[in-house]
Structures are given as structure tokens and as C-alpha cells.
Amino acid sequence: MQKKLLIIEDEKSVAKQLRWGLNKEYEITIAADAEKAIPFLASGIFPVATLDLGLPPYPDTPEQGFKLLEKIAVLAPHTKVIVITGNAEENNAIKAIGLGATDFCAKPLDLTVLKIILARTFQIHALEEANRHPITSQCGSLAGMLGISPAIKKVFKRLEHASKTDYPVLITGNTGTGKELAAQAVHTLSSRNKNKLVTINCGAIPENLLESELFGHEKGAFTGATSRKTGKFEQADQGTIFLDEIGELPLPLQVKLLRVLQESTIERLGGTNTIQLDVRILAATNINLEQAAREGLFREDLFYRLNVIPLTIPDLKERPEDILLLAHNFLQEESQNLGRGQLSFSPSALMALTSHHWPGNVRELQNRIRRALGTTLDKVITPTDLGFEERALSASQRNQKLSTLKEARETAEENVVRQALTLCNNNISQAAKLLETSRPTLHDLIKKHAINISQ
Ligand SMILES: Nc1ncnc2c1ncn2[C@@H]1O[C@H](COP(=O)(O)OP(=O)(O)OP(=O)(O)O)[C@@H](O)[C@H]1O
Ligand SMILES: [Mg+2]
Known part of the structure; x- marks a missing residue:
């Protein structure tokens, strides 16, 4: 089986060059920004990731890259990160190493050098893995x-x-x-x-x-x-x-x-x-x-x-923390099978996914994503593509009391908080950082949704 490499890179030409140069040795997944990278990182299946520090929405500064590095330390502490920096940005590389990156490689990329760094980083990961307790059930x-x-x-x-x-x-x-x-x-x-x-x-x-x-x-x-x-x-x-x-x-x-x-x-x-x-x-x-x-x-x-x-x-509704992880994985898998490149969900699609009650469980989730790819050629998947709006308009639902948008927002909010807490083992500071909110706000949300964080 090929080793899995996550490439976090917004520049399409660079991403393409890396895929072309590395896909013989590695099974490559590309994420074009931090938001898309997070579910992949959280899945825990990537031993190594390369990270371009300059990511959207501010591709000319390293700030997004630094932010993501901090999140990786929480989300995927075992994933080794190789930072890709501009040639004259040694200071950024040093700061990145301080934030937990394993190594760095300067742009324009020299594939031969990158390959050596990658091989060594995978080796370090394998050694550390062998030393860790083999408790697979703690991963994603x-x-x-x-x-x-x-x-x-x-x-x-x-x-x-x-x-x-x-x-x-x-x-x-x-x-x-x-x-x-x-x-x-x-x-x-x-x-x-x-x-x-x-x-x-x-x-x-x-x-x-x-x-x-x-x-x-x-x-x-x-x-x-x-x-x-x-x-x-x-x-x-x-x-x-x-x-x-x-x-x-x-x-x-x-x-x-x-x-x-x-x-x-x-x-x-x-x-x-x-x-x-x-x-x-x-x-x-x-x-x-x-x-x-x-x-x-x-x-x-x-x-x-x-x-x-x-x-x-x-049932899937009893494990809401898994919904987006599974959804992103199915989307990535299907789009790779169909050669459709990098796809993502619109914010309202994410909300629809987290607030649906999933009577058909994981299979339904998988089918909705397949259906979406069969329905649209757009890069961004909407709730309609996933077959949600027709349901919302079905006769039986129209007769129900119309508090659905508020309810959907509340459910989505609760699910996202639960998901962050799970990912961070209930560590409030880390979860707040992940959600890009403050500790007091997170405390309020925990109280509001009566989330038990004692276990
Ligand atoms: N935790 C999971 N992670 C990834 N894929 C999953 C997960 N659970 C289910 N799936 C996928 O969802 C689909 C349905 O799963 P599976 O066939 O194992 O369900 P089942 O309980 O046997 O369903 P049925 O009752 O209809 O026979 C499969 O394509 C499976 O690969
Ligand atoms: Mg079955």
C-alpha cells in the first residue's frame, strides 16, 4: 500500500507539479486551504503533510500557515509537517519549526530535495509510530x-x-x-x-x-x-x-x-x-x-x-461528530474516482449535513454524496445537490411547524462544538482555538447545549 501524503497548497500549478512528481511513491491528497485540510488532518490517516505557509485568504503572508500549524499540533499531533516557504523567508521557516514543523523546503521547489526530505520524514514518523503504544482505537x-x-x-x-x-x-x-x-x-x-x-x-x-x-x-x-x-x-x-x-x-x-x-x-x-x-x-x-x-x-x-x-x-445521529469527517472523506474519495479534482461543501451544505437525522445512516450519507456528484459539475456542493431541499419541501414537512432554520442552526452549532471537544479530548483552550473563538464563548456554548465534558 502506498504511503499517504497530504499536500496543503493553494497554488494550482504547484499542487499539480507535486502530484505529478510524487504520485509514484505516495498516495496524494490535495487540500487547497486550511478549512479543507482540517477534516483530512483530523482523520489521523496522514503520516506526513506538506504545508504552504501562504494560504487563502491571505496567500502573501504566512499567517494562515502558522495558524494551521497550531491547529495541527492539536488535531493531528502525530502528523509530520514539512513547511514550504518562499526562498527568502528563512525566518518564517524557523518560526514554523518552533511551532512544530519537522522540516522545510524552499520555493521554487526542487523535487529531488523534497523527495529526500519526504523519505526521511516518513521514516521518522514510522519510527515514532513503532515506539508509540499501538492503540489504533485512539485514531480517527x-x-x-x-x-x-x-x-x-x-x-x-x-x-x-x-x-x-x-x-x-x-x-x-x-x-x-x-x-x-x-x-x-x-x-x-x-x-x-x-x-x-x-x-x-x-x-x-x-x-x-x-x-x-x-x-x-x-x-x-x-x-x-x-x-x-x-x-x-x-x-x-x-x-x-x-x-x-x-x-x-x-x-x-x-x-x-x-x-x-x-x-x-x-x-x-x-x-x-x-x-x-x-x-x-x-x-x-x-x-x-x-x-x-x-x-x-x-x-x-x-x-x-x-x-x-x-x-x-x-446510528449516525448518535455520533454527530463523525458526520463531517465521513462526508469529507466520501467527497474526496468519489471525486478522486471520477477525476473531478478538489471539491468542497458550501456552508449551508455543511449545516444541512450536520442537522439531518440520517435514517439511512452512513450508507445514506455516501449515497447523497454520490448523488451530488452525479447531479452537478460545480466545485462546491450545495444542499440541493445533496437532495435536501426537496425533503424540506415535502408535503409532510410543510405541515410541520416552521422553526426549522433556527433549529438547524442550533443543531449545527451544537454538533460543531461537540466535534471540536472530541477532537481535543475536552480540552477547552484547544477546542476554543480550533473553533477560533474565546474560552468564555465556548463555555457559554457548552452550557447552552448542556454538553457533558466530564468524561
Ligand atoms: N465508519 C465508517 N467509515 C467509512 N465508511 C463507512 C463507515 N461505516 C459505513 N461505511 C460505508 O457505508 C456503506 C454502508 O456500510 P455497510 O455496508 O457496512 O453497512 P451495513 O450496516 O452492513 O448496511 P445494511 O444494513 O444495509 O447491510 C459502505 O459503503 C461502507 O463502506
Ligand atoms: Mg450489510
């Missing part, structure tokens, strides 16, 4: 799952613990919360990651085919079984099987699955051999299995067997 991502909210960090912690064991994990959560991604993360972080993760969606396969899909069949086991076929369990031997939508598993197959769990063996359909397997079992569902068990729709004994480690992924 875990094996592909992004998040900075306290709620998702709890999930990361459980997930890390789960991955160190071989017990079954039952992943629950509403639609689109990230259950499948969580299952992939458990496998990736486990010692089985050199072997396969085999996924089967129990709800998507007709009942009469599901048994053979799971356990395989011998030649002639049924009409049409013209050759022997290995099932998903056998394919997952030494690895992990992920039984998605386990609540849809028909009762007769629940009995068979229970036996597999008890005995770690399977028999192919129409076969007589018992095959010993070593498979780790993960399952997911968006229905309440315990209740289904009480109603006789799901075997209680199987539920307990699967639910050894329960892992619940919270």
Missing part, C-alpha cells in the same frame, strides 16, 4: 472504519478486543451503519487475516440453494448437481466466515448451523464424510434477534452461540 480510523465520536471509539475498542479472540461476534445495528465494514475490520485485525474472509448474505439466496451454498454438495446430491461443489464454510477454512443477515436464515438451516458451531465440522449435501474445519464465525443482523428468539422465529440456542461477543454499531 480503524481498519477502514472512520470515526472520531466517543460512540464509535467505543466500537473500535470492542472490535479490537474481539479481533484478538476466536469467538463468534454478532454485529447488530440499523441499516447502513457499517456492519459489513465492521466484520471486515474484525477479520483484518485478526491473526486469520492471511486467509480468506468469506461472506454470505443469508437473505439474498433462495432457501433451497442456501444449504448447498453454505456447506457444499457432492455430485448427484440433487437434480442439477453435476459436479462436486465446496461450500462457503469450506472456502473459509483457516479464515473467517461472515454470515450477513443471519436473521433471515430459515429454521431448518439454523439447526444445521448450530451443529457446525458445536462440532466444528460440516457435511456436504449428499455426502457421508464429516469434514473438520477451523472457521471463525461473524454474523450480522438489523433485526432484534433476541426478540425473534422469544417469538420462536430464531433458535434461542443458536442466538446465544452467535452472540458470544455482541457488537452494536450506533
Whole structure:
């Protein structure tokens, strides 16, 4: 995998030159100003960033660059920053180093020199990383799952613990919360990651085919079984099987699955051999299995067997701190896939994103961003592109009391304060700095929104 490099540079020609010169060695992300850089930095996934000190709105002075450097020290303390300065600005470079930059490189850029500095800086980062406690769950991502909210960090912690064991994990959560991604993360972080993760969606396969899909069949086991076929369990031997939508598993197959769990063996359909397997079992569902068990729709004994480690992924609205981080990441990812360059959200789009209640969770967020890129060729994404205004004008909503703008502002304000506090581990001074406000104002906002900062 290529190393990730964040380039914070407003001059398009320089950004282009850097991308061209460095994209063989590094996976490059470009942010054209401080505002766009912040979510990337907060994601914690960039070991190294280059920072042009002269950023908008005052590209001729280093002030914006210095400000951002101070924020990086709070937001992404492990990210190493190489400052890009004008040739005759040694003093600025020295001040930048004083503010925490690792090194500097003068403009006009000499790529050979920059490459040497980059290689060394990545090396320093790697060494420091190896020395740090390997607590991945404190970063903004875990094996592909992004998040900075306290709620998702709890999930990361459980997930890390789960991955160190071989017990079954039952992943629950509403639609689109990230259950499948969580299952992939458990496998990736486990010692089985050199072997396969085999996924089967129990709800998507007709009942009469599901048994053979799971356990395989011998030649002639049924009409049409013209050759022997290995099932998903056998394919997952030494690895992990992920039984998605386990609540849809028909009762007769629940009995068979229970036996597999008890005995770690399977028999192919129409076969007589018992095959010993070593498979780790993960399952997911968006229905309440315990209740289904009480109603006789799901075997209680199987539920307990699967639910050894329960892992619940919270709804997106319960982790508002993650919304903008995910939104910026999806936007960047999609625009890169489509070769659309650097895109951003308008302020009202940001407000709409933070005040929406997300019934479809992360998947809805991802779809809205895809939809926006399919709707507009503009560089700035508006609420309409994200499909918000039509909702606002829907008949049912028009009948609701019209306090929405004020409410939306309040929600957005609360979310942004919560997000800053989370990023700064509830350190008021740092959070105030990040929000570019004073400590007393931040205290007032905390009081106003009844935010608990004691934990
Ligand atoms: N924390 C996250 N970070 C990054 N991407 C995420 C995160 N959570 C979910 N996604 C993305 O959102 C989409 C939906 O996630 P996923 O398919 O894992 O959800 P699910 O709970 O299995 O949904 P469903 O109930 O519909 O099966 C995927 O594209 C996934 O990559
Ligand atoms: Mg799923």
C-alpha cells in the first residue's frame, strides 16, 4: 500500500507539479486551504503533510500557515509537517519549526530535495509510530472504519478486543451503519487475516440453494448437481466466515448451523464424510434477534452461540461528530474516482449535513454524496445537490411547524462544538482555538447545549 501524503497548497500549478512528481511513491491528497485540510488532518490517516505557509485568504503572508500549524499540533499531533516557504523567508521557516514543523523546503521547489526530505520524514514518523503504544482505537480510523465520536471509539475498542479472540461476534445495528465494514475490520485485525474472509448474505439466496451454498454438495446430491461443489464454510477454512443477515436464515438451516458451531465440522449435501474445519464465525443482523428468539422465529440456542461477543454499531445521529469527517472523506474519495479534482461543501451544505437525522445512516450519507456528484459539475456542493431541499419541501414537512432554520442552526452549532471537544479530548483552550473563538464563548456554548465534558 502506498504511503499517504497530504499536500496543503493553494497554488494550482504547484499542487499539480507535486502530484505529478510524487504520485509514484505516495498516495496524494490535495487540500487547497486550511478549512479543507482540517477534516483530512483530523482523520489521523496522514503520516506526513506538506504545508504552504501562504494560504487563502491571505496567500502573501504566512499567517494562515502558522495558524494551521497550531491547529495541527492539536488535531493531528502525530502528523509530520514539512513547511514550504518562499526562498527568502528563512525566518518564517524557523518560526514554523518552533511551532512544530519537522522540516522545510524552499520555493521554487526542487523535487529531488523534497523527495529526500519526504523519505526521511516518513521514516521518522514510522519510527515514532513503532515506539508509540499501538492503540489504533485512539485514531480517527480503524481498519477502514472512520470515526472520531466517543460512540464509535467505543466500537473500535470492542472490535479490537474481539479481533484478538476466536469467538463468534454478532454485529447488530440499523441499516447502513457499517456492519459489513465492521466484520471486515474484525477479520483484518485478526491473526486469520492471511486467509480468506468469506461472506454470505443469508437473505439474498433462495432457501433451497442456501444449504448447498453454505456447506457444499457432492455430485448427484440433487437434480442439477453435476459436479462436486465446496461450500462457503469450506472456502473459509483457516479464515473467517461472515454470515450477513443471519436473521433471515430459515429454521431448518439454523439447526444445521448450530451443529457446525458445536462440532466444528460440516457435511456436504449428499455426502457421508464429516469434514473438520477451523472457521471463525461473524454474523450480522438489523433485526432484534433476541426478540425473534422469544417469538420462536430464531433458535434461542443458536442466538446465544452467535452472540458470544455482541457488537452494536450506533446510528449516525448518535455520533454527530463523525458526520463531517465521513462526508469529507466520501467527497474526496468519489471525486478522486471520477477525476473531478478538489471539491468542497458550501456552508449551508455543511449545516444541512450536520442537522439531518440520517435514517439511512452512513450508507445514506455516501449515497447523497454520490448523488451530488452525479447531479452537478460545480466545485462546491450545495444542499440541493445533496437532495435536501426537496425533503424540506415535502408535503409532510410543510405541515410541520416552521422553526426549522433556527433549529438547524442550533443543531449545527451544537454538533460543531461537540466535534471540536472530541477532537481535543475536552480540552477547552484547544477546542476554543480550533473553533477560533474565546474560552468564555465556548463555555457559554457548552452550557447552552448542556454538553457533558466530564468524561
Ligand atoms: N465508519 C465508517 N467509515 C467509512 N465508511 C463507512 C463507515 N461505516 C459505513 N461505511 C460505508 O457505508 C456503506 C454502508 O456500510 P455497510 O455496508 O457496512 O453497512 P451495513 O450496516 O452492513 O448496511 P445494511 O444494513 O444495509 O447491510 C459502505 O459503503 C461502507 O463502506
Ligand atoms: Mg450489510
